[in-house]
Amino acid sequence: MLLVVERDVKMFLNRKILLFMRALWFIAQISLFGLIASEMVIIPNYFEYYASGVVIILLYSTAMYIGYDIYEEAEHGIVEYLLSLPISRRELAVGRSIGGGLRSVIYVAPLMGVVFILIGVGDPLRLLVAIASLFLFSFGVAGLSVTLAMGIKSPDKFDIFMGVLDALIVRLSTVMYPQAFIQQANPAYGWIAGLNPLTFVADLFRWGAGLERYLTFNPLISVMAVMLFFSVFTFIGIVFYERKLEGGGWE
């Protein structure tokens, strides 16, 4: 299983251009949009709020990338190769889920470090809890991506679904703006944001960074929500991958 994890991490880290572009996006978001928007909005020190949110967006989008890898493997006939390896389907499925989450945390870690340098760090113990929750969250997102990829089995449909999901899940969460303003804009948006896993993990990250004044929920509730998200989607992702890998059906 460790070999499966290692393979996924290596594959991702070899995509130098993709990683470079994500890093560039991150820098542009923080140094241009974040800086300028913080002077535009009425929230004091919005920069620290926004910068911490960008870390969560980056973590989410990189963890989601495992779904695209699965399609690429299907397109190049690598699925058959994977099935022929002397490892069980379950080991392969668990390995993919762990690898998908782990590689996104490894990639985001240095950029997260930059954000911590910019906004500071609070209690180290809280920080550890926050980082642990980021791990769980990214495993859950990788599980979600695997579930969608294996459930849809059509790269076109997957692409549009990811586009719509990405557009909605990021914007209907507290990663870019506090819950109070979302609620004011539209109570339905506020309600969705209150159930969004990105809201909980963003809350925990800000709590770990000492930005308690922006919290939407009690950190304990957020920890439980992230654990639930992790458990459900990692489990479903593994089951889907294990059951649907064989039998073809790829469009």
Place this chain on the structure above:
Amino acid sequence: MGVSNIPYIIERDFRRFYRYRWWLAGMVSMNLADLFILALVYTRMVRFDYFKFFSPGITVTALFAAAFMIGREVNWEVRRDYYHYLLSLPVKHWELALGRVLSGGLRGMVYMAPLLLTTFAFLGFPTLPQAMLILSVLFLLALGVSGLGIAMAASTDSFEKFAVMRGVTYYLLFFCSTVFYPLDLLQSLGERGVIPNFLTILAEVNPLSCGADLIRSFLLGKPPFHVNLILPVLAFSLPITAISSITYVKILRRRA
């Protein structure tokens, strides 16, 4: 023959455009989410109506993304040696080049149209001369963007290099523009030294800023209409359209 071949090239490119319907649907949902979620929430966070401010901005963003997309196809053609086929067609090379730039621009206009109508619906309709001017300037902008995409795409047979060039262009043109934030804010930040002054200048002459601000000037009255909202678009689009057409043909001939 002659000019009559250009419509065939445009038709072909339009047919190919709708092959990317999934990608387009994803992009539409992103644009709409930006407008109806992000802009509505930001309206509560700033001291002006951000929804009204951002609506022209997202229209120009959509125009840029759709017009630039032809570069993706041209790069694919270069990578797969498909240009041999294109150059062998009974079409003059300048027709091929001009047809590609025009189709890229027109695709941008078609994709942008529903967003522009949404902007008109929420901000009010311009007078007929104003609407004509808006459409003309946006079409010129779309041509320039399409030309830029084609020139970049044809200059490399590596998708990675093209992706980097595209990404840097996107970030530079979008974030250093008035698509997301007003120019007076950027100017005040520049004066206070929060951002370097060259970013303010770049935002001022950025053709995307001009496109968005032209719509704002007619529909919101701010910034006031000025010929300087048109000149940078002309200065960007006319040379780029010409240079990219020449570059496209030259590069393809050299490769062949």
